[in-house]
Amino acid sequence: MKKKLLSLILTAVMAASVLTACGTADSKDSSTATESTEKEAIALEDFKVGVIHIGDPADGSGYSFTHDQGIVEMQEELGLEDSQVIRKNNIADGDAVATRTAIEECIEEGCQLIFGTSWGYMDTMEELAEEYPEVMFSHATGYKSNGTNFNNYFGRIYQARFLSGIAAGMKTETDKIGYVAAMDNQNSEVTGGINAFAMGVESVNPDAVIYVKVTNTWFDPTLEGQAAEALLDMGCDVIAQHQDTTAPQLAAQNRGAWSCGYNSDMTKDAPKAHLTAPIWNWGVYYTLTAKAVMEGTWDAANYYGGMDDGLVDISPLSENCAEGTAEKIEEARAKILDGSLKIFEGSLFDNEGNEVCKEGETISDADITGNMTWYYKNVEVK
Amino acid sequence: MIINFLFAAIKAGTPLLFGTTGEIMTQKTGNLNLGVEGMMFMGAFVGFFTGYKTGSITLALLAAFAVGVFAALIYAFLTVSLRANQNVTGLTLTIFGTGFAQFFGERMIAAAPDKSPKLPAELVAALSEKAIPLLGDIPYIGKLLFSHNIIVYLGVCIAFICGIYINRTKAGLNMRAVGENPAAADAAGINVTAVKYIHILAGGGICGIGGAYLSLINGGGVWNNSCVNGQGWIAVALVIFASWSPVKAILGSLIFGAFSVLQFYVPKDIIELPNAFYIALPFLITIIVLVFTSMKKSKEGAQPAGCGINYFREDR
Numbered sequence: 200m201k202k203k204l205l206s207l208i209l210t211a212v213m214a215a216s217v218l219t220a221c222g223t224a225d226s227k228d229s230s231t232a233t234e235s236t237e238k239e240a241i242a243l244e245d246f247k248v249g250v251i252h253i254g255d256p257a258d259g260s261g262y263s264f265t266h267d268q269g270i271v272e273m274q275e276e277l278g279l280e281d282s283q284v285i286r287k288n289n290i291a292d293g294d295a296v297a298t299r300t301a302i303e304e305c306i307e308e309g310c311q312l313i314f315g316t317s318w319g320y321m322d323t324m325e326e327l328a329e330e331y332p333e334v335m336f337s338h339a340t341g342y343k344s345n346g347t348n349f350n351n352y353f354g355r356i357y358q359a360r361f362l363s364g365i366a367a368g369m370k371t372e373t374d375k376i377g378y379v380a381a382m383d384n385q386n387s388e389v390t391g392g393i394n395a396f397a398m399g400v401e402s403v404n405p406d407a408v409i410y411v412k413v414t415n416t417w418f419d420p421t422l423e424g425q426a427a428e429a430l431l432d433m434g435c436d437v438i439a440q441h442q443d444t445t446a447p448q449l450a451a452q453n454r455g456a457w458s459c460g461y462n463s464d465m466t467k468d469a470p471k472a473h474l475t476a477p478i479w480n481w482g483v484y485y486t487l488t489a490k491a492v493m494e495g496t497w498d499a500a501n502y503y504g505g506m507d508d509g510l511v512d513i514s515p516l517s518e519n520c521a522e523g524t525a526e527k528i529e530e531a532r533a534k535i536l537d538g539s540l541k542i543f544e545g546s547l548f549d550n551e552g553n554e555v556c557k558e559g560e561t562i563s564d565a566d567i568t569g570n571m572t573w574y575y576k577n578v579e580v581k
Numbered sequence: 582m583i584i585n586f587l588f589a590a591i592k593a594g595t596p597l598l599f600g601t602t603g604e605i606m607t608q609k610t611g612n613l614n615l616g617v618e619g620m621m622f623m624g625a626f627v628g629f630f631t632g633y634k635t636g637s638i639t640l641a642l643l644a645a646f647a648v649g650v651f652a653a654l655i656y657a658f659l660t661v662s663l664r665a666n667q668n669v670t671g672l673t674l675t676i677f678g679t680g681f682a683q684f685f686g687e688r689m690i691a692a693a694p695d696k697s698p699k700l701p702a703e704l705v706a707a708l709s710e711k712a713i714p715l716l717g718d719i720p721y722i723g724k725l726l727f728s729h730n731i732i733v734y735l736g737v738c739i740a741f742i743c744g745i746y747i748n749r750t751k752a753g754l755n756m757r758a759v760g761e762n763p764a765a766a767d768a769a770g771i772n773v774t775a776v777k778y779i780h781i782l783a784g785g786g787i788c789g790i791g792g793a794y795l796s797l798i799n800g801g802g803v804w805n806n807s808c809v810n811g812q813g814w815i816a817v818a819l820v821i822f823a824s825w826s827p828v829k830a831i832l833g834s835l836i837f838g839a840f841s842v843l844q845f846y847v848p849k850d851i852i853e854l855p856n857a858f859y860i861a862l863p864f865l866i867t868i869i870v871l872v873f874t875s876m877k878k879s880k881e882g883a884q885p886a887g888c889g890i891n892y893f894r895e896d897r
Contacts, residue, residue: 257687258806259696412845415856420805421795421812422841425593429845432585449801453709467695468803580849 240495241311246279248489249305251298252288253317254418254443262417262443263288265462266316266339269481276486277493285310292319292417299323306334312492314485315339317417318388325349335492335499339481340388342569344501352484353568355505357395358535359477361542362513362528363459364399366474367437369521370457374407376400377430379423379440379447383413383580384572389441391567392477395542396439396459397575403527410435411580420446431456433581437474448473457519464514474524476514483510503564506535549573584724586846587839591725591733594838596621596799598736599791600816601823601830602743603649606784608820609747610777611760611887612660615671618813619678620652620785621792625808626682628793629700629800630689636701638708638731641797642790649789650782652678657781661774664891675813686806693804700802708732708797732794737831739787744828756780760885763892773892791816818867824874824882837863 248270256267267286274284285308287301298320305313306327312335315324321341328336328349336349344350367376378396382389397409410433412426423442427450430438438451439459445468451458452472458465460476484502491497504510516525534540543562549555555573556562562571574580600617607614614620628645632638656674659665689698700708708730712718716727747753758766759776767773795808819837823830844859874882 255683255687255806257690259690259693413856415860418807419810420807421593421799421810424799424801425589425842426845428589428592429585429842432582432589432846444805444807445803446799446801446805449803453705453801467697468699469801 238495238497241493243278243493246277246489246493247283247285247308247310247312248273248279249285249302249308249310249313250287251290251301251305251313251315251317251320252286253290253292253319255288256286257288258444260445260463260465260468262462263316265479266314266481268463269479269483269485270314272482273485273489276482277489290317290320292317295323299327302327306331311335312337312489314488321351335497337488340568342501342565344499347499350499350501352488352502352504354479354484354503354508354510355564356477356479356511357391357542357567358506359511359513360392360395361399361402361535362531363439363475363477364396364401365403365527365531366513366516366520366524367396367439367457367459368400368402368404368407369524369527370474370519371400371404371407371437373434373436374404375433375435376407376409377427377433377435377438378409378411378578379426379430379438379442380411380413381417381441381443382415384574387567387569387571390574391543391571392441393578394571394573394575397578398542399531401575401577402531405577407577409439409575409578411574411578413580414442418443420444423447424450427451428454430581438472445469460514466514466517470517472519473517474520475516478512478514480509480512483508506532543567548576550576550578552576582846584721586842587725588728589842589846590835590839591729592798592838593841594834594836595733595736596791596794596812597816597819597837598740598830598834599794600788600813601819601834602736602740602827603784603787603789603791604817604820605747605823605825605827605830606743606780606787607653608888609760609825609885610756610780611763611885611890611892612657612777612781613667613671613889614653614656614674614781614784615668615817616652616656616674616678617788617816618809618811619675619681620649620788621795621813621816622678622682622809623648623652624789624792625796626685626689626792628789629698629796629804630685632700632704632793632797633689633698633804636704638704641704642732642735642793645789645793646786647789649786649792651785652789653782653785656785657778660891661777661781664893667889667891679809682809683806686804689804690806698804700797704797705802708802730798732790732798735790736794739790740827740831743787744826747827757885760887763887767892767894773894777892788813788816815863818864821874821884822867822870824870825884826882836866840866 252263254263256263290301315338318340321338324336324338338351340353341351380389384390414422424446427438427447431454437457438447440447448458448465448469452469458472466473541561545556545560546558547556624645627648628641631644632641659670660667710730713727717723755771763773800808819833823833840863
């Protein structure tokens with residue numbers, strides 16, 4: 200009986216202390232929140248930017264390398280010293296604890312602006328934006344924002360994917376094109392990219408089919424190469440990819456096939472195979488945002504750039520491209536730039552025969568990156 | 582289709598075969614070296630760098646072997662001479678080797694033209710898959726058995742030689758004695774320290790070649806900072822699967838290699854299984870094998886009794 204009473208009292212005391220602790224924390228939060236609503240300009244020499252990379256920019260090609268090229272461009276444009284850019288590399292984007300630690304280290308070192316470059320950082324960054332209202336958070340490839348200090352940035356890479364599809368469609372002789380995809384149709388970014396590529400292929404080669412193999416990882420050179428080889432075994436003679444390394448390109452090259460890269464110009468890695476790659480010029484966004492944060496004018500609105508902003512493009516066509524590719528691509532590029540080619544406009548059919556977009560309608564950018572689960576009619580997941 | 586699948590399985594399994602054979606040599610002499618991943622990483626970098634600079638396949642493989650020996654020497658000195666904890670030392674070696682390869686790998690990338698260190702064309706040609714004349718022309722079997730790159734054959738040869746060495750030679754017997762009961766071996770006049778050193782070093786060298794396979798063959802001729810990416814750990818699991826026999830490791834690595842490429846060869850429109858299943862499969866099988874070997878009462882195919890325990894002569 201005595202024990203029971205004691206435990207009861209202890210529980211009550213604990214509950215009370217927890218409640219009061221919450222109370223004080225709440226009041227502190229609200230006071231800092233009111234302070235942060237007005238954003239102040241930051242002097243150039245006091246400005247610090249943190250960058251969270253999923254891979255290592257030193258890899259020389261691929262996703263993190265491309266983001267970092269943009270960071271370097273921003274640094275040069277603004278005239279920041281090396282010590283004013285803090286990089287955290289190889290932060291697994293499925294690991295919320297590691298993500299939080301890396302970002303908090305950046306904040307401790309005095310960063311006023313944090314760029315998180317991979318999809319899985321989004322929720323952690325959203326939480327941290329609440330906890331650190333004086334720090335600006337900008338996250339790539341997602342969709343959330345809070346209107347004060349947290350946004351997402353991404354772009355119409357599907358425009359560039361469409362153009363690379365033209366190069367692939369012109370080149371293939373077996374009319375089978377392989378596509379090494381990081382994620383299945385649960386990931387709209389990947390699926391939308393495949394569909395845009397497939398439409399590019401179809402625009403010049405209606406007979407060709409796109410075989411997709413899913414690796415379920417963004418970054419694994421061994422698996423990516425193995426998936427590409429399996430596609431080559433199925434008779435594909437062009438390999439495209441939505442992956443972070445050059446492994447699929449090299450697999451294609453070693454078998455005497457052709458390839459389309461991603462993120463950065465991969466002609467330098469696979470000169471005998473590479474046709475062209477959809478590429479990002481992240482520097483456009485990084486410079487814009489860093490400048491706005493420094494001037495205190497950043498509005499934390501989501502950013503969605505396209506080919507007309509210079510955010511996305513394809514790398515220069517290599518000499519491996521089929522004759523006439525440059526003209527076809529130029530034609531399509533002009534139409535994209537003047538707005539007459541929207542790519543995802545009706546009528547469109549998926550590979551199960553359903554009409555997913557009616558004549559005269561277009562699919563919104565938000566749906567292409569956030570809500571696309573169907574594959575275009577010439578796509579087969581193998 | 583099946584032939585293509587098995588061909589890809591052999592290609593994927595070969596680095597595991599090297600790692601496993603090397604680790605079996607180490608464990609048979611009574612030392613558990615969890616540094617396989619690190620030794621493979623070091624072999625991967627040094628092998629690639631040597632090939633990149635010299636264009637010679639022999640030098641590349643020798644250099645990978647040498648750095649594997651060097652890595653194992655660190656481990657052997659710490660665990661055999663200084664009697665440090667084997668698990669901790671092995672894990673440290675993994676962390677060290679990974680950092681070693683990435684540190685120098687980054688510098689090699691930064692120094693390379695276009696930031697893309699590529700093997701010379703003649704080396705890529707020498708490493709490519711080639712059919713052996715006549716034998717390679719046999720339908721099906723020719724493609725499956727006689728059309729590989731040269732390192733695959735080397736791996737199978739090393740595994741057979743190690744298997745014969747362990748079970749059919751006097752030196753192999755001494756080594757097993759040291760692994761099972763170092764005190765008894767010591768009393769029988771075997772130099773325990775020397776035997777341990779020799780086999781740990783040889784095992785490390787073999788792991789190093791496995792790493793070189795990953796950077797030279799799997800990498801497609803361009804350096805990648807994450808080329809080993811966990812293969813060393815699978816090799817450690819495979820030692821158990823192969824029940825400490827290098828010859829069984831040939832079959833084991835083929836099976837594990839098959840599992841790793843299985844997801845790309847099972848037609849999705851016929852059998853749809855969650856991807857996690859394919860990733861878990863090798864380890865599920867390892868657990869099943871462990872259960873069966875522990876049910877079997879015979880000593881054969883079990884871990885050497887002295888494995889993981891450091892030997893103090895004074896403790897006898």
